Amino acid sequence: MHELAITQSMFDLVLEQAEKNGAKRVGKINLVIGELTGVVGDCVQSYLDFLSKGTIVEGATLSVQTVPPKTLCKECGDTFELREFDWTCPRCHGSSLDIIAGKELFVESIEVE
Numbered sequence: 001m002h003e004l005a006i007t008q009s010m011f012d013l014v015l016e017q018a019e020k021n022g023a024k025r026v027g028k029i030n031l032v033i034g035e036l037t038g039v040v041g042d043c044v045q046s047y048l049d050f051l052s053k054g055t056i057v058e059g060a061t062l063s064v065q066t067v068p069p070k071t072l073c074k075e076c077g078d079t080f081e082l083r084e085f086d087w088t089c090p091r092c093h094g095s096s097l098d099i100i101a102g103k104e105l106f107v108e109s110i111e112v113e
C-alpha cells in the first residue's frame with residue numbers, strides 16, 4: 001500500500017506542474033526509483049491510472065528509471081554496488097558503509113501537450 005501514498009503525492013505534483021504550464025494533456029511522466037525503496041513501477045502505473053481518471057493526467061504513461069543500490073566505503077573510499085546480505089567492502093573488507101544511491105524517488109520530468 002506504500003505505492004498508493006507515493007503515487008498520490010506524485011500525481012498531485014504532476015497535475016500542479018502541468019496546470020501551471022497550461023498543458024492540455026500529460027503524455028509521459030519520467031520517474032526515478034531507487035531499488036532500495038522497494039517501490040514497483042507497475043504498481044505506481046496502476047494507481048496512477050486510477051487516480052488520474054477525468055484529469056489531464058489520464059492516459060499518461062510512466063517511464064521508470066531504476067537506480068541500483070550503491071555504497072561508499074568510508075574506510076578506503078571505494079564505491080560499489082550493494083550486494084544483498086553482504087555489508088562489507090569488497091576491497092578492504094571494512095564495514096563502515098554509506099548508502100549513496102538506491103533510495104531515490106522523484107519525478108525527473110514530465111512531457112506535456
Ligand SMILES: [Zn+2]
Pocket residue numbers: 073074075076077078089090091092093094
Ligand atoms: Zn573499503
